Amino acid sequence: MNEFALVWEHRDMILIGFQNTLLIVVLGTVGSLVLGVLLTIPLMSRRRGPALIGTIYVDAMRCVPFLLFAYLLYFALPSLGLDFDNWWTGVVALILYNGAYMAELFRGAWANLPKELIEAGQAYGFTGWVLLRRIILPPVIFAAIPLVGNQLIQIVKDSAFLTIIAVAELTHEATSLQTTYFVPFASFLAVVFLYWLTCLSIESTVGYANRLAEVRR
């Protein structure tokens, strides 16, 4: 019981980690959704060049363990002359990595869209960006909501790996707490509880969005 009291005493550390995790997850979510949508466009393109480039990117990301990718980026960005600190490197890693998964989800939803729905858009004079924005992407996104929900939870879990590049997120703070005060069980249990809370709120938000989307599919 002593252990938990100790963790409670140093709760500000854990809370800083929690704050960082939440912020990183929110940025990672927004960024990977945007990247996912943008990547879906070349993936679904009838032109071979863009489709190939999109596919190579998505496949490359999906076959690298996130841990390694975060490491790679951490060392690669400075040598490319990009001066990101650990925190932003972590966010960029999450976005680049999960954006590929998002793109794949959206691509699947797009491919399953009834063809006539898009043709109706074309028949009524929609083209290019307006066709995409008004006719194609909204139903694609509505259809993908449940799978996007799963991916958001993946982002939360991936964010824990950012401890290896010393981002002060939840896992990182728990680790330093336990190495300083030798309270592994209590500190890890505390952060597991916070991760669990985060995922629970993501799930209920996604569930709510899904109910809104239901009638629009």
Next chain:
Amino acid sequence: MTDDQTTMSQLAVQQRPVILEVSGLSKSFGANPVLRDISLKIHKAETVCLLGPSGSGKSTLLRCMNWLEQPDGGTVFLAGQPLGARPGGGLRMRDKELAAMRTRIGMVFQHFALWPHMSVLQNVMEAPVHVLKQTKDEARATAVSLLQRVGLAGKMDSFPARLSGGQKQRVAIARALAMKPEVILFDEPTSSLDPELVGEVLAVMQDLVREGMTMVVVTHEMGFARDVASRVVFMDGGHIVESGPPDQFFEAPQTERARQFLMRYAARNN
């Protein structure tokens, strides 16, 4: 109608301007020739019913008329202006030019193809606002009056998923009308409806005929074709086999293939 009157009204139709013309149209899917040298003129305020067995190329012909399907040969003219390809064929129009011409042609699909993420009202306003660049107020006023006209004023804020098939198709017709098209193409508009819902859609279409809309209708509703078509075009194997006034087509078909088609149809519906 006496023969004389038929001839007179046919004559009158021929003198009206041609809204849509296809000339020498051909189309294959791979090695499968689906349209072979089709030529057809649709005059203003005509209702042309396209009949024919399944697989005869009716949908493909309709879809070539607005270049949803790109023909391999031949030309489509909208009010005398080539559509899709540049005059003389070959070169494809730019997407923007093609889109601009498509706004003048309405299309109603077999499976409705309403945009599921928009309310009924938004479905009808969408293209007028985002393609024709009408103001929202203007588009809304038109949409509301069209929805009243097709009997769906009470459903304006519903989403398509909440409507019956007949209601969906009436929304789709209102969506077409909102563009004030010069011609509307219908591809089996009642084929995916429960039998008891067919009537409400045909009634709306009959209204359009009465008001002088120009329409091309692929249909298996022989009653509709017989009652309201100004001309019946019978297709088989990618050819136009026979074309004429409905009285003639149904009472005295000129070709063996049309006779067989009508007999098979009669047998199925007895």
